[in-house]
Amino acid sequence: MKNYDNLNAYSKDDLIRLIEIYSKNWLAMDGVWFQSVEQKLGMDEAMFHDGEAWRRFTVIEAKRIKEFLKLMENPGLEGLKKALGLRFYANINEDKIEICGNTLTYSTVHCRVQTARERKNMPFHPCKEVGIIEYSEFAKVIDSRISCECVSCYPEVTDETCCCKWKFILNEQ
Template sequence: MVNKETLQKLSKNELITLIEAYSKNWLAMDGLWFQSLENKYGMQEAMCRDEEVWTHFTAIEAKRVKEFLNLEEYPGLQGLEKALKLRFYANINRDELIIKDNTLIYSTLECRVQTARLRKNMPYHPCKSVGIIEYSEFAKIIDKRIVCDCISCYPDITDESCCCKWKFTLIEK
């Protein structure tokens, strides 16, 4: 069992390696959970359950990341950028974030979920509906003035240069 004393004895590099292992473990559990539903009930039912879970998990994750970063109530796109970089899977996917004017474009260039499904000879995960929930809710908790739009995400790929692409817009009122 890992406790604080054990963690405090680890070097910075060991802690980074451990975080990566924890991230992979978390993603493996999420994938196995999803695949068990997919195999037993089919893709449509698995997606319904996935959307429900992500609605709740995203809120928990965003609140904890916002608190960890000590972000103000309205941190804008810069705050969202910092928060996206600390999401649980951010260190195991390869992504790109670009802020220009009142928008942030977030692209997942390499996705472990889709790579794993391809490796297992499974169809791609139709993650757009979950992504809309996940990214919209995450952004709203970081700063309720930010809205999210999907640019490209399976099954609606419009940009072949990445796995998915999301546009976050800061709406000043």
């Protein structure tokens, strides 16, 4: 059995702040390993390994969130909306979720990754390719009927109002 005595000493507000710290730490770790590979072997090699890491991690993350939320097998777009709201970076990035009919649109309005790279005078992360893997795999675990398409993501930005935008379609057939 795990010992949570150290966490029991903190208030709900303190624990929420701690979750934010953990989220930032996770994102920092994701960034530093990527930058290490990028600096040593180049962007193409870093992107390959990033894609492979996300292909595995996003499935693990989605399964754990789905279990935590006690979502049924195919919870539809409402289930996906709840799950997206609990992803590790959901509480440190500014995002927007809209559902219209059989489509959910997810936009990252403010992205800590791109902001950090800009601050360090680094080129933007070309995240579209990895994002397709990440969001498609996440959605499939939440509901196997949901497919994902990129609307706008660096390096192919078509919507200047956000950092990236993804469309999830519920195929009920």
